[in-house]
Amino acid sequence: MSRFLVVxxxxxxxxxxxxxxxxxxxxxxxxxxxxxxxxxxxxxxxxKEWFDHPSKLGIMIFSSMKSRGRIIKIDESGEISHLKEKVLVIKDRSRVPAIMKDMHLIEAALLSDKIIISLDKKARNNFCSILNDVQEISVVNWLNPEEPNENIFLWFSNGANYEESRALRNFVPQTTS
Structure with a gap:
C-alpha cells in the first residue's frame, strides 16, 4: 500500500x-x-524549503517523483488552522517561534498519513513539549533517519506503515546538542 510521506x-x-x-x-x-x-x-x-536550498539529488528525486505523479500538493485546511492558534498560547512562550517555523510539517502530516521523516531533533522535542496544549499533534509519527534505533530502513521494508509506537505521544525527548 502506498503511503503519503512528509519528508x-x-x-x-x-x-x-x-x-x-x-x-x-x-x-x-x-x-x-x-x-x-x-x-x-x-x-x-x-x-519552498526544498527549493530554497536545493541539493542536486533532492531536486532529481522531486522531479522523478513528479513525473511519476507521486507528488501530492495540499493546501492548509481550515480543519487544522486552529492548531497554530493553540501554539500561540502555549505555556512555554520561548518555544513558539521555533514551533511555528516547523508547523507546516505537522499540518502536512495531519492532512495525509501522519508520517514525517526529518533529521530535526529540536523540532521533534519542541512538538513533544506541547502535547498537553495541542493534543491533536500527538498522533504524528516522526522518524529520524539519523537515529539507528529507529530502524527506518526496516520500517520502509515493512511497508512504511503508521505505527503507534512512533507517535509523538510515545516519544521520550532527548537532549540535543
Missing amino acids: DACVATSASTKQIPVSKICKNILDEVLKSTHKLVFNQQLQ
Whole structure:
C-alpha cells in the first residue's frame, strides 16, 4: 500500500553521494521513497524549503517523483488552522517561534498519513513539549533517519506503515546538542 510521506527539506538538502554518514543516509532514504510506490506530500511552505536550498539529488528525486505523479500538493485546511492558534498560547512562550517555523510539517502530516521523516531533533522535542496544549499533534509519527534505533530502513521494508509506537505521544525527548 502506498503511503503519503512528509519528508522535511533537511533530509533533501543533506542527501548526496558524499561519504559523509548523514548524506549517505539521506540519499538512501530518498532512494527508498523513489523505488517504492509511496508519495511525497508538500504544502506550499515545505516545497519552498526544498527549493530554497536545493541539493542536486533532492531536486532529481522531486522531479522523478513528479513525473511519476507521486507528488501530492495540499493546501492548509481550515480543519487544522486552529492548531497554530493553540501554539500561540502555549505555556512555554520561548518555544513558539521555533514551533511555528516547523508547523507546516505537522499540518502536512495531519492532512495525509501522519508520517514525517526529518533529521530535526529540536523540532521533534519542541512538538513533544506541547502535547498537553495541542493534543491533536500527538498522533504524528516522526522518524529520524539519523537515529539507528529507529530502524527506518526496516520500517520502509515493512511497508512504511503508521505505527503507534512512533507517535509523538510515545516519544521520550532527548537532549540535543
